[in-house]
Amino acid sequence: ELVKTARVDPAVGIRIVQVTGNDHISLYVAELAPHSRVTAHYHRAGNEIYQIVHGEGKLYTGVPSTDSVVTWDTPVIVISGDCFTVQEGQVHQLENTGLLPMIAIIFCPAAHIGHDRFIIKGEIPG
Secondary structure, X not given: OHHHHOOEEOOOOEEEEEEEEOOOOEEEEEXXXXXXXXXXXXXXXXXXXXXXXXOEEEEEEEEEOOOOOEEEOOOEEEEOXXXXXXXXXXXXXXXXXXXXXXXXXXXXXXXXXXXXXXXXXXXXXX
């Protein structure tokens, strides 16, 4: 219910709300609209752990060489119940390929929602 009233984060295009935590580690609930993608980005400090609660999509990951050039890995299909870790420094982009909103629980440092988020400006996969 919390995520339904949260505003959309304009930097990455996802509705997200902090449930609990501190600067070191926080728990967030996020909603990604049908047929949309989080803007590709990475974080310099700390991992992110995701649990897909509802929905289906693709996870794109890669290694940045600059803020506009990424060597992309093969995308991974994700569905309800899947859990995965995005490593520190790894570019990531989550895409909702379904007809309903995708809901995810995310554990990460609070800085990932603020100053430790670096947007990829170049070509994105798919």
